[in-house]
Amino acid sequence: MEIKGSRLKNASRRKFLQQLALWGGGSVLAGGAVLSALHYEHKKKGAPHIKEIAEHKHQLKLNKEALTELQRRGREGIPGKRWVWVIDLAKCKNARRCMTACQQAHHLRPEQSHMNVLVMQASEHTPAYYMPKPCQHCDNPPCVSVCPVDATFKRQDGVVLIDNQRCIGCRFCIAACPYNARMFNWIEPLYAKEDANMEYNVELNLPQRKGTITKCLMSADRLREGKLPYCVSACPNGVYWFGDENEDVVTNGTTHETMRLSELLEKNGAYQLMPELGTKPRVYYLPPKDRSMPVKESDKKVASEYVHHFES
Numbered sequence: 001m002e003i004k005g006s007r008l009k010n011a012s013r014r015k016f017l018q019q020l021a022l023w024g025g026g027s028v029l030a031g032g033a034v035l036s037a038l039h040y041e042h043k044k045k046g047a048p049h050i051k052e053i054a055e056h057k058h059q060l061k062l063n064k065e066a067l068t069e070l071q072r073r074g075r076e077g078i079p080g081k082r083w084v085w086v087i088d089l090a091k092c093k094n095a096r097r098c099m100t101a102c103q104q105a106h107h108l109r110p111e112q113s114h115m116n117v118l119v120m121q122a123s124e125h126t127p128a129y130y131m132p133k134p135c136q137h138c139d140n141p142p143c144v145s146v147c148p149v150d151a152t153f154k155r156q157d158g159v160v161l162i163d164n165q166r167c168i169g170c171r172f173c174i175a176a177c178p179y180n181a182r183m184f185n186w187i188e189p190l191y192a193k194e195d196a197n198m199e200y201n202v203e204l205n206l207p208q209r210k211g212t213i214t215k216c217l218m219s220a221d222r223l224r225e226g227k228l229p230y231c232v233s234a235c236p237n238g239v240y241w242f243g244d245e246n247e248d249v250v251t252n253g254t255t256h257e258t259m260r261l262s263e264l265l266e267k268n269g270a271y272q273l274m275p276e277l278g279t280k281p282r283v284y285y286l287p288p289k290d291r292s293m294p295v296k297e298s299d300k301k302v303a304s305e306y307v308h309h310f311e312s
């Protein structure tokens with residue numbers, strides 16, 4: 001049976017999901033994020049892959065000719081670019097304008113956030129700080145590795161996206177992501193009626209679709225227009241730098257100051273989240289030293305509860 005357009009027929013889809021459940025659960029439990037990240041390299045080289053299973057292997061391959069222009073363009077990305085993000089934790093005051101701008105652009109429910117501003121505290125006697133956390137757009141993405149239908153993919157410019165017309169809602173990618181960056185649309189999206197006639201745009205992931213994944217898209221639609229991501233432009237406190245690793249240049253979304261990426265990272269002791277997993281994130285963090293505003297007392301309580309949670 002063939003995929004018509006981008007959807008599997010119901011009977012086939014059920015059978016297919018049953019097989020995937022048997023195979024996928026074992027894979028995720030046994031392998032976890034690290035194995036999945038390692039497997040991504042294997043997948044890129046076109047080696048025999050876990051996707052090609054059982055009698056349904058012909059359903060799993062991407063038929064590029066069935067893609068719309070927006071889907072095709074969205075998969076290719078912007079040639080010559082390698083987008084990179086630098087997040088300065090010393091500057092974050094928990095204004096959350098990044099979260100609001102992102103929610104508005106992607107028609108998310110108030111409880112859904114592609115960008116999460118967390119209150120962090122490493123241990124009892126270390127200071128609390130705010131940490132914005134988007135998808136890390138890993139260069140070795142375990143989420144892509146486990147997706148059985150190529151619904152989530154890595155582009156040449158570094159962005160990891162989702163094609164929700166192809167997503168079958170198996171949620172393997174949620175289990176595989178070590179950064180908790182993906183969410184599932186359990187209920188109808190906020191603007192389901194308003195967006196019903198909109199042509200699906202992979203770079204905006206609009207219209208959102210019940211039963212599929214949503215996550216940070218690095219504002220791929222804005223990058224195509226030569227603009228900074230929604231969150232980066234919305235921040236009033238200079239937290240976000242964004243730019244092109246190939247050019248070694250990043251721009252601050254608030255001040256519009258431009259710097260050499262390498263210099264910014266070197267001078268400020270930049271680091272990445274869980275690099276030991278081999279996921280190769282495209283997001284760098286500058287440590288929360290000399291903070292421009294301390295964490296609010298009420299938020300410190302949340303942070304200390306977090307410490308105790310890990311100690312217990």
Ligand code: SF4
Binds near residue numbers: 138143180279
């Ligand atoms: S952070 Fe993003 S790219 Fe990395 S594994 Fe999670 S969803 Fe995939």
Ligand code: SF4
Binds near residue numbers: 146152162213
């Ligand atoms: S939920 Fe969708 S994007 Fe995630 S692994 Fe399954 S098919 Fe792929």
